[in-house]
Amino acid sequence: MAETSALLAVTDLQAWYGESHILHGASFEVRAGEVVTLLGRNGVGKTTTLKSIMGMVEQRAGSVRFDGRELIRLSSDAIARAGIAICPEERGIFSSLDVRENLLLPPQLLPGGLDLDHIFELFPNLRERQASQGTKLSGGEQQMLAIARILRTGARLLLLDEPTEGLAPVIIQQIGRTIGALKAQGFTILLVEQNFNFAATIADRYYVMEHGRIVDHFPTAALAANMGKLHEYLGV
Amino acid sequence: MVEIFGIPSYALFGQLLIGLINGSFYALLSLGLAVIFGMLNIINFTHGAQYMMGAFAAYLMLQYLGVDYWIALVVVPILIGATGILIERLFLQHIRKLDHLYGLILTFGLALIIEGLFRNQFGSSGKPYQIPALLQGGRNLGFMFLPNYRAWVIAFSLVVCFATWFAIERTRLGSYLRAATENPALVRAFGINVPRMVTLTYGFGVGLAALAGVMAAPIYNVSPQMGSDLIIVVFAVVVIGGMGSILGAIVTGFALGVIEGLTKVFFPEASSTVIFVIMAIVLLIRPAGLFGRTV
Ligand SMILES: Nc1ncnc2c1ncn2[C@@H]1O[C@H](COP(=O)(O)OP(=O)(O)OP(=O)(O)O)[C@@H](O)[C@H]1O
Ligand SMILES: [Mg+2]
Numbered sequence: 462m463a464e465t466s467a468l469l470a471v472t473d474l475q476a477w478y479g480e481s482h483i484l485h486g487a488s489f490e491v492r493a494g495e496v497v498t499l500l501g502r503n504g505v506g507k508t509t510t511l512k513s514i515m516g517m518v519e520q521r522a523g524s525v526r527f528d529g530r531e532l533i534r535l536s537s538d539a540i541a542r543a544g545i546a547i548c549p550e551e552r553g554i555f556s557s558l559d560v561r562e563n564l565l566l567p568p569q570l571l572p573g574g575l576d577l578d579h580i581f582e583l584f585p586n587l588r589e590r591q592a593s594q595g596t597k598l599s600g601g602e603q604q605m606l607a608i609a610r611i612l613r614t615g616a617r618l619l620l621l622d623e624p625t626e627g628l629a630p631v632i633i634q635q636i637g638r639t640i641g642a643l644k645a646q647g648f649t650i651l652l653v654e655q656n657f658n659f660a661a662t663i664a665d666r667y668y669v670m671e672h673g674r675i676v677d678h679f680p681t682a683a684l685a686a687n688m689g690k691l692h693e694y695l696g697v
Numbered sequence: 698m699v700e701i702f703g704i705p706s707y708a709l710f711g712q713l714l715i716g717l718i719n720g721s722f723y724a725l726l727s728l729g730l731a732v733i734f735g736m737l738n739i740i741n742f743t744h745g746a747q748y749m750m751g752a753f754a755a756y757l758m759l760q761y762l763g764v765d766y767w768i769a770l771v772v773v774p775i776l777i778g779a780t781g782i783l784i785e786r787l788f789l790q791h792i793r794k795l796d797h798l799y800g801l802i803l804t805f806g807l808a809l810i811i812e813g814l815f816r817n818q819f820g821s822s823g824k825p826y827q828i829p830a831l832l833q834g835g836r837n838l839g840f841m842f843l844p845n846y847r848a849w850v851i852a853f854s855l856v857v858c859f860a861t862w863f864a865i866e867r868t869r870l871g872s873y874l875r876a877a878t879e880n881p882a883l884v885r886a887f888g889i890n891v892p893r894m895v896t897l898t899y900g901f902g903v904g905l906a907a908l909a910g911v912m913a914a915p916i917y918n919v920s921p922q923m924g925s926d927l928i929i930v931v932f933a934v935v936v937i938g939g940m941g942s943i944l945g946a947i948v949t950g951f952a953l954g955v956i957e958g959l960t961k962v963f964f965p966e967a968s969s970t971v972i973f974v975i976m977a978i979v980l981l982i983r984p985a986g987l988f989g990r991t992v
Contacts (some may be wrong), residue, residue: 515886541888553883557875566876567867567887587933 720954939989
């Protein structure tokens with residue numbers, strides 16, 4: 462399939478929350494430098510997929526290979542040290558930390574992370590709000606902060622979970638430009654999105670998820686041809 | 698003789714001093730409880746026993762090894778803190794995901810075991826501990842007599858409380874701690890070894906209790922039940938201040954010590970119950986405590 466070998470190769474990924482079996486053998490891959498989008502209706506297991514890659518779902522099985530290394534049995538802190546970082550769906554801004562502390566919280570684990578000046582160039586709003594309480598920011602600013610703080614760590618693969626959810630169109634555009642800039646910097650991005658129009662502006666390839674499995678995939682070039690199917694998958 | 702509100706000044710300031718001394722211990726102990734609760738979500742009922750172990754360790758080290766107060770002040774918190782680390786590794790880490798109640802029962806049971814063992818070994822009579830030579834005596838301030846050791850206890854516990862507050866609220870390590878209190882799973886996913894932080898936090902909280910125990914040894918008698926006597930009041934302090942608030946624990950600890958002391962002057966009959974009365978009122982008006990964040 463790949464001319465370059467995959468940076469992330471997920472094979473037969475299974476996950477459970479207690480008794481409920483959520484992921485039923487999802488398989489997909491992300492190559493270095495790509496922006497890959499995971500699409501799917503509410504509750505199909507997109508967030509669970511990202512959390513399982515990150516090691517945040519306790520009961521999981523299958524294979525997650527990153528840069529040739531098997532991660533499925535590692536704890537989430539070890540997975541972070543391997544070079545993956547997550548921007549969670551609920552954003553996870555800490556209310557007992559100010560903006561600067563939130564930004565500096567994830568430690569630098571690997572060389573190659575962005576420095577603060579660079580991050581403030583990407584997110585100028587955050588520079589002025591450094592002393593504010595993290596959760597006092599607007600929804601858009603919190604989303605920027607949630608993305609910004611994982612850029613320092615040296616992670617090569619960013620897992621972004623619905624970064625546009627509930628945000629105004631202008632902010633969504635800004636986030637789109639930022640993700641483009643990050644791709645240009647060499648970051649590899651696995652994006653979960655329901656906002657299909659947004660995803661179309663930045664993604665290289667798409668995977669479609671249903672009931673905890675990947676049921677389809679295609680590159681952006683084949684988007685138009687797949688429009689009918691997609692509307693059915695996403696129920697829009 | 699100087700009188701204030703018809704009370705002789707030496708009596709008033711004397712009780713104020715006792716209030717501040719008690720308040721120092723309330724603050725140190727409730728601070729440790731708050732730090733532990735924030736990170737482990739466990740109400741550490743072993744805290745009183747660990748305070749007692751601190752006092753005993755200082756007593757035994759002086760008695761049998763000739764280790765003086767100043768060295769004990771450093772060594773004992775580390776030693777007893779290490780036993781806390783052991784307890785966390787052996788027991789507490791395994792019940793983290795269970796209901797609060799399990800932690801409460803486990804730590805309460807441990808307290809009973811520890812106190813029982815000490816009573817068996819040392820009997821229940823109090824053992825005296827000499828005030829260190831450097832701090833013997835006192836000075837006459839005109840309106841009252843201030844023993845040096847008591848002045849030291851108040852000053853040193855203020856310093857320890859402030860340093861702890863500063864470390865948690867104003868440093869990078871503290872920001873890890875605050876963040877892990879809010880969302881440990883995410884902090885761990887950022888590459889921070891949260892389980893190790895939890896263990897060290899418990900060790901630190903226990904070390905604080907042991908430090909209070911060393912400081913208490915020359916003031917109160919060293920006895921196996923010294924912790925259980927004190928800890929009931931400390932839990933009331935924690936309820937009033939609000940679980941998990943660092944500043945709340947410190948301020949409430951000192952304030953309630955003083956209020957208790959003053960009650961002894963103006964309305965002695967109520968002095969042993971005043972804290973519990975305040976607790977009841979606070980629970981009615983602000984169930985989360987004066988400084989507590991409502992969850
Ligand atoms: N912590 C949890 N415990 C139990 N069940 C969960 C938990 N988190 C998610 N689920 C269930 O797992 C399924 C998949 O959830 P997941 O969050 O992965 O879906 P999603 O595709 O991200 O949905 P959305 O688009 O709404 O974010 C859902 O049925 C959800 O109810
Ligand atoms: Mg989701």
